Amino acid sequence: MSLNTGKMSLDTVNTLTDLQYWSLTNELSHKVIYIIGALVVVSFLVLSITKKLKIPGVVGYIFIGILFSPGVINNLPVFSVMQKEWYGYLIDSFNYITVLAVSFISFTIGSELSIRILKKLELEFALIVLFESLGAFSLVTISLLALGKPTSLALILGAIASATAPAATVLVIKEYRAKGELAATLLVVLAIDEALALIIFSFAEPIALINIAPKLELTIFNAFFIPLAKIIGAVILGLNIGYFSQKLMSYYHNKSKKILLLLSSVLGVSALALALHISPLIANLSVGFAYRNFSKKHLGIAEYMDTLTTPLYAIFFILAGTHIRFNSVTSESFLILVAIYATARIIGKVGGASLGAWLSDAPDKVIKYIGVGLLPQVGLAIDLAYTVQREFVHFSVGGYKFGVLVFNVLLFTTAITEIIGPLLTEYALSKTGEMHS
Template sequence: MDIYIFLFYLSITLLAGFVFGKLAELAKVPEITGYIIAGVFLGPSILNVLNVEALSSFDVITNFVLGIIAYQIGTELWMPKVRKSGKSIVTITSVQAIATALIVFAVIYLIDGRLWLALTLSAIATATAPAPIMVIVKKLRAKGPVTNTVIPVVGIDDMFGVIIFGLFTAIAVATIGNEALSIHNAVIEPIIEVLLSVGVGSVLGIILGFISRFFIHRLPKKEKYIAYLVFSLSSVLLAVFIAHTYHLSMILTPMMIGMVFTNLVKKEPFEIQGAALSNFSGPLIIIFFTLAGAQLSLSVLKSAGLIAILYIVLRTIGKIGGAYLGATIAKSPKVVRNATGFCLLPQGGVEIGMLVAVSSIFPSGEAIFIKTIVLAGILFFEIVGPIIFKITLEKVGESRLTEHHQEA
């Protein structure tokens, strides 16, 4: 695509997303929902302004913004804070992931009978999209036990998702005779992907922390702002490049940069880089979610049928029930037990990446059927998930934006 035509599409995407976001805000729903709806209108389903060719040109921007969001999740994982609830976070994450996978697998296999379908859908159902969660947390300036639980849970959830997806899809492919099942495909490859993603991200985080401590620290305060923005963005760009080139996790790699960095620096550099990145990423967030909406197909709803409805209902039950069970086992406060599951419903970036993998490892007929069902689920969870998350944070009193309006 010609670069100037690309810029034209970019301007339309940004403007439409912004306008629909403000309309959504007036309707008392998250701006993210407005961005996604704008994308649905612009995409092939309705106006076809952003056609399939145009959308494929935006892949690099989508991955870059996903990297920024993952990096911001990492910066929230300050170890002294995480240690206070470290065991409970691991327990909640693992229990809700396993519960979701088991519920989706058992019911769909019982009703449909196709093992490969039940395995693949149950694996994809475990993942949670971090992007809408982080954007709403920043927007509401949310703080409290639920927020402090949800952010690390979403971060760790990607590790579980990658491993479960690798294991289940390897078994699923073997059941339809595409290739022989092996321990290497089912277990070793996904674990290596996670370990390499963590390792590469950690090394880049150490380098960023070293630069902060021995170079940026000496600059005047105004120059620190630009310096942190430059080095943070450069590290994310490098992480996205490495993840894409060597098939690592687009979320785990930049997330580890943020996590390692935030634990190597003092409060002032942490706050400066956070402010710099937040101000820069605003328009990119609008583009990211508008493009996510454009990729959703309304026609999918007609063809997905009963299995898609089951997938949506069962994933919802698994996330809410699993998080409640995990929090109960971990002896978390009542508010965490009751609210965490409702915060884990959004889907999007990670799942779309899994669908790309589905296209390459399954025969075309099975791949299309899986993608149809999951895209119907993503359409639902991308629009409804952020709304439920926002309402939950406001209901438990962790939205500081609500408090600010009330005081005003």
């Protein structure tokens, strides 16, 4: 047994050595710098243009990302076949940017949640999140079943539909320095929505997997207790690191130390969460929550976060746009599936959020506009789609590979929601008079 283990380790070392040699000879690091440099320059130009046009910067980032997608680049004759292949490979290798960006976004949302506000608006938040998440899940699942789609596909797409990406909405709120009941409610709803979407997906995925692979056995342990333990573990990890981090920061007055400690907290908890196979999103949400509620004095980290995350968010949204590949649309049945999914999700999100706000006797402007800030999906939904690709790699549905079909549906609808979502959020904040920039 030990000999086999040693041989496997030696084989792995040889493989890594070959990979390292290949990376050096092909100047892989240089090519990565080329693309990152181009993205940073483009993000600066995009922000300058969107400011002049008075539209949210995220819309420009997504649009430029679509223009920089491999599907578009592959149709340009100015690049060689080798250059196009390298470009596609490198773009797909930037998945860690998604984890980093969503981790910082989760921290930001958590830092906006005060226990005082949660106690004051507890019923309002609970009903809005419950109705908008379950509304999207139920409507998408039932609509796809009525369309004749397999139960496994309907459950997975319904679960992913319940997720709302906070990144675009949070960026619009920060960009316009929005303050008020709608902006505060959106931040809290987005934070709780992440956790609920993960719970819904954790229940739906094993059921869908068993439905498509009957040999697997569904038990209460793997369908309920394991997902619940992971969520509780992420919360405990984040609260502990957040508590000690803010405690340490309260003694620092040096800006460099504060920035390094902030980076260490967010990146450190993300690394630990990934190593423990728990959610870095929920863990960082808990770190931000600890910063807001455990600190006895104002730490002044908002300015540092803005400085640190501006280039990260810009690159994140551009890369998100590059994943939206319209050449994946190849049939009428696919377009019908996308149309049903998008329509059912929008109705479920907007209608469910407004119903929950109305039932909780929320302010009129929250009832009217809360739903339009919950449409974007890039972030958690893409992470869930990657999970589906890994777990359902051996299964197909309707002539498509299961994971590829789910991913393409998500990316196509994202092209719509990531552009109209921020514009609608800006409109809502403008109509409620909560924009201050």
